[in-house]
Amino acid sequence: MQFGMHMAGKVFFGKGQSAKVKDLTEGLGAKRVVLVTDKTMQELGIAERIASYVRQGGALVWIFDEVEPEPSVETTDKAAELARENRCDLVVGLGGGSSMDVAKAVSVLVTNEGSAAKYQGLGLVKNPGVPKIMIPTTAGTGSEVTFTAVLIRKSDGVKGGINDDKLYPDYSLLDPELTVTMPPSVTASTGMDALAHALEAYTSRQASPFSDMFAEEAMVRIGRWIRVATWNGDNMEAREEMMLAAFFGGVALANAGVGACHALAYPLGGMFGVPHGVANALLLPYVVRFNSIAFPEKYARAAELLSGVSYEDWSLYEAAGSCSEVIEEMVLDLELPDTLDKLQVGIKEEHFEEMAKKAMGVSRPMENNPRKMTIDDCVRIYEEAME
Ligand SMILES: [Fe+2]
Known part of the structure; x- marks a missing residue:
């Protein structure tokens, strides 16, 4: 270590x-x-x-x-x-x-x-x-x-x-x-960005016991409070817990880096002006599905922390596989766009090659990603996320 x-x-x-x-x-x-x-x-x-x-x-x-x-x-x-x-x-x-x-x-x-x-x-x-x-x-x-x-x-x-x-x-x-001034859509998308930091740091190749501790504490809080903070924005406990979660997610990210979700989200911002949090929330379930078989222990644990449910009786891969579903449910509950199509910024299949190239160019997050990603994998994930 x-x-x-x-x-x-x-x-x-x-x-x-x-x-x-x-x-x-x-x-x-x-x-x-x-x-x-x-x-x-x-x-x-x-x-x-x-x-x-x-x-x-x-x-x-x-x-x-x-x-x-x-x-x-x-x-x-x-x-x-x-x-x-x-x-x-x-x-x-x-x-x-x-x-x-x-x-x-x-x-x-x-x-x-x-x-x-x-x-x-x-x-x-x-x-x-x-x-x-x-x-x-x-x-x-x-x-x-x-x-x-x-x-x-x-x-x-x-x-x-x-x-x-x-x-x-x-x-x-x-x-x-x-943070009470934030409208629901911003609370939701920025909160999901914090989740992307925590989860990507947690599963990063650079993860350490130090960054894991912060990532886990961030995920527990986001799983429990992001819906309340979004839909009942005056709830001060929810606002406190989310701010703490974002801070912990930031510490995890500063120490372990982020992964492929952030790399794939970059061209959405750069080429189409999609806000950072929205892009990450949208892509996260697809990237987690791709990654989870490569690092099942961490994704299984993340699913537990986010849902508050114990997966003790499940097989390791079943539990890891459920992580993307837990996140998908969050995206739906928060009424964030869950496909590239729904962003309505003019993203078309013919853009995927260029987007994939740009994503692969975001080299450090790509290197941190637990499962090695090729340019074809990037295109495939954009395709899956299309509609
Ligand atoms: Fe981010």
Whole structure:
């Protein structure tokens, strides 16, 4: 056995913890802060609330609210320009994975020249960034505890991550109260993204006892609470449990990586603009069906954790095989699209070859996948998922 373990800086969890940004701003001695967020957070008044905490901490704030659902290199460069021009010494990311990814990238672009595109890859960032604080408002992406910022290059539609230790947030404030604003569809899709992180980390070739512990705790919570959080969004216990699950899923992912589902989901986002969580929720049952015979112990255990049912009397392969069905049921209950056809974004069979090639190019998740996947397997999974 061999493994490392990584954690983001400091994490504070609980209702109202986002107000801590005041003390952190003060403690860091920050004077010029850029707050990276999106239009929804502006409209809800949450961006202004966080900005006022920062001001109370003794700093000036510039709000950049142009982050789009699948953030681009171009948008990131624009945010970085704002931060550079104003010589910002702290970056706050507020929102879902998109805003946090852009914020993480901006923090290193203040201290490293050129476009974000220059740093897409692994370990290409030279200088440490300015400090960064993440405040998630969804429970899913895990971006608040990972070292990745995924950005689309508009020029060729390819999604690429800036992956570098220097992107780990210094502080993450996990305030479940902020997730109450999420509509059911977003609660569902981001929650399923968290499940994809937990399950893919759990079955990854890099899984360790450390990442397994977090993945298991995430799956138990998602299986129990994702439906309640989606359809009874005011239920604070459900919101807390989902936020905790997303955090644990993020830790599992940061330590063991993700697998083929994420790789296959990338072109759906890059080529057709399908939101990350929606793409992963849709593909996960198909990928799990493909994978489960290669690692039956883990998939059987995952089925138990997600359903709360003991499969003790079942054969190992029967139990493992049921994992995809348990997930399918979740997708149906959450009223998320379960076929590529239902996405209605113009995906056709003739696209599968190109999509498969792009998915195979997402090499690290593909290498982590428990069952080796060929380009033909990718096409076959897209075909199965079509209708
Ligand atoms: Fe994800």
